[in-house]
Amino acid sequence: MKGRLIALWLAVGLPLAWGVMKTLANAAKLFR
Amino acid sequence: MPESFLDRASTVAPPDYERFSVPPAALAVHLSIGQVYAFSTFNLPLTKLIGIHHSAPGDWKLTDVGWTFSIAIVMLGLSAAVFGRWVERAGPRKSMFTAAVCFGGGFIVAAVGIHFHWLSLLYLGYGVLGGCGLGIGYISPVSTLIKWFPDRPGMATGIAIMGFGGGALIAAPLSLKLIEHFRTAVSNGVVETFVTMGVIYFMFMMIGVYSVRVPAADWRPPGWVAPVKPRPLVTEASVAVDAAWRTPQFWLLWGVLCMNVTAGIGVLGQASPMIQEIFSGRVTPAAAAGFVGLLSLFNMGGRFVWAAVSDYLGRRRTYTVFFGLGILLYSAVPSLGHLGSISLFVAAFAVILSMYGGGFATIPAYLRDIFGTMHVGAIHGRLLTAWSVAGLLGPVLVNYIREYQIGGGVPKAQAYSVTMYIMCALLLIGLLCNLGMRPVDQKFHFRAAKLPA
Numbered sequence: 001m002k003g004r005l006i007a008l009w010l011a012v013g014l015p016l017a018w019g020v021m022k023t024l025a026n027a028a029k030l031f032r
Numbered sequence: 033m034p035e036s037f038l039d040r041a042s043t044v045a046p047p048d049y050e051r052f053s054v055p056p057a058a059l060a061v062h063l064s065i066g067q068v069y070a071f072s073t074f075n076l077p078l079t080k081l082i083g084i085h086h087s088a089p090g091d092w093k094l095t096d097v098g099w100t101f102s103i104a105i106v107m108l109g110l111s112a113a114v115f116g117r118w119v120e121r122a123g124p125r126k127s128m129f130t131a132a133v134c135f136g137g138g139f140i141v142a143a144v145g146i147h148f149h150w151l152s153l154l155y156l157g158y159g160v161l162g163g164c165g166l167g168i169g170y171i172s173p174v175s176t177l178i179k180w181f182p183d184r185p186g187m188a189t190g191i192a193i194m195g196f197g198g199g200a201l202i203a204a205p206l207s208l209k210l211i212e213h214f215r216t217a218v219s220n221g222v223v224e225t226f227v228t229m230g231v232i233y234f235m236f237m238m239i240g241v242y243s244v245r246v247p248a249a250d251w252r253p254p255g256w257v258a259p260v261k262p263r264p265l266v267t268e269a270s271v272a273v274d275a276a277w278r279t280p281q282f283w284l285l286w287g288v289l290c291m292n293v294t295a296g297i298g299v300l301g302q303a304s305p306m307i308q309e310i311f312s313g314r315v316t317p318a319a320a321a322g323f324v325g326l327l328s329l330f331n332m333g334g335r336f337v338w339a340a341v342s343d344y345l346g347r348r349r350t351y352t353v354f355f356g357l358g359i360l361l362y363s364a365v366p367s368l369g370h371l372g373s374i375s376l377f378v379a380a381f382a383v384i385l386s387m388y389g390g391g392f393a394t395i396p397a398y399l400r401d402i403f404g405t406m407h408v409g410a411i412h413g414r415l416l417t418a419w420s421v422a423g424l425l426g427p428v429l430v431n432y433i434r435e436y437q438i439g440g441g442v443p444k445a446q447a448y449s450v451t452m453y454i455m456c457a458l459l460l461i462g463l464l465c466n467l468g469m470r471p472v473d474q475k476f477h478f479r480a481a482k483l484p485a
Binding site: 001002004005019022031 | 048049198378
């Protein structure tokens with residue numbers, strides 16, 4: 001059960017983290 | 033796939049099921065359908081299908097392509113309102129599957145339309161079919177999450193609706209990467225990108241379809257006891273969807289959502305030109321794009337944070353903060369522009385956009401408090417028509433007032449001041465609607481021997 005739970009959170013969390021990192025990199029231009 | 037797999041009865045969780053598996057199932061759907069906010073990344077490529085590198089005679093115009101997004105958003109509100117009852121009846125798995133077929137299929141139909149250069153098929157595929165996927169997908173996990181988290185309904189629905197805000201953060205760079213990957217000398221890669229995204233999103237939404245479960249009728253969180261003392265503005269009764277929309281409470285909440293969204297959506301759509309014009313010569317287009325990205329992050333983060341906070345603060349107080357603080361911040365924006373403080377300007381809009389997202393994410397829990405859990409998904413679906421109205425009203429207000437001001441000789445940097453004060457007036461209407469909220473009259477309460485699980 002725990003493994004399934006972790007896998008589920010990773011499946012949705014990793015793409016979201018990738019999108020957030022890309023957006024943050026873009027947002028950093030505002031303060032350069 | 034046997035039909036029984038999709039039925040509500042097949043999704044009842046075993047006793048040892050971990051309830052924190054449900055939010056990622058909801059997120060899989062909302063992160064996918066949140067792609068709609070990044071549709072603008074296709075706008076320019078769709079106007080260069082014939083010319084490849086530039087718009088050629090016969091290519092679609094930007095205004096023609098722009099309608100695709102508007103149709104999708106209108107269909108989101110309409111389909112959520114029309115199919116809300118079916119979603120409640122069919123259960124989350126069947127409705128998530130339907131949403132995946134509509135949304136993924138919408139991309140494929142639109143790809144055919146792009147390939148043959150039939151604009152109407154693009155509208156029909158992404159706008160109508162995809163829009164139905166948006167509406168059904170948006171409301172499909174709401175009542176399930178509320179039933180799994182009776183102790184923290186705001187936090188639970190906040191996680192899902194945060195995904196709708198976060199979807200664009202994934203879709204925008206993904207679309208650009210795919211277009212780049214598929215671009216050749218004879219194709220700008222949009223058709224292939226649409227097909228790929230249709231398949232990816234269908235499969236990603238299937239994570240939600242396979243993993244979602246509904247709790248057994250008598251299930252309660254371990255160690256949790258329903259509050260004995262009645263809490264103000266939190267009902268233990270239930271109101272059926274057909275009775276709910278006849279109550280004043282429904283229309284007050286409709287006003288709350290509409291005003292909160294109108295104020296935020298107009299600014300979100302104009303954020304890039306607004307910061308460049310107010311701080312003329314100091315903010316480049318690239319930095320303005322960074323500002324838009326930052327607002328999207330706060331829009332997403334606010335959905336989770338504010339909805340979770342509302343579990344402790346109470347729903348009415350949370351919206352009072354949205355409207356009260358919103359009025360203060362909007363009225364301060366013109367002064368911040370005159371002061372020339374970019375940091376304070378960005379900070380003010382970051383908080384404003386967090387409350388815009390928070391308004392979306394807290395409304396399901398507010399509906400649960402006022403109307404009970406029985407038809408909360410369907411009632412939420414009908415309330416989303418406020419979003420459709422706000423989607424038209426917000427941008428129109430910001431754009432037309434700005435044009436009128438500039439036409440009257442007001443410098444571009446100051447053309448947004450009146451807009452900000454009008455946003456304050458809209459928020460004041462929202463505040464009054466929120467403060468007028470009272471418990472639903474008992475004559476609207478659902479009375480039956482047994483409520484459906």
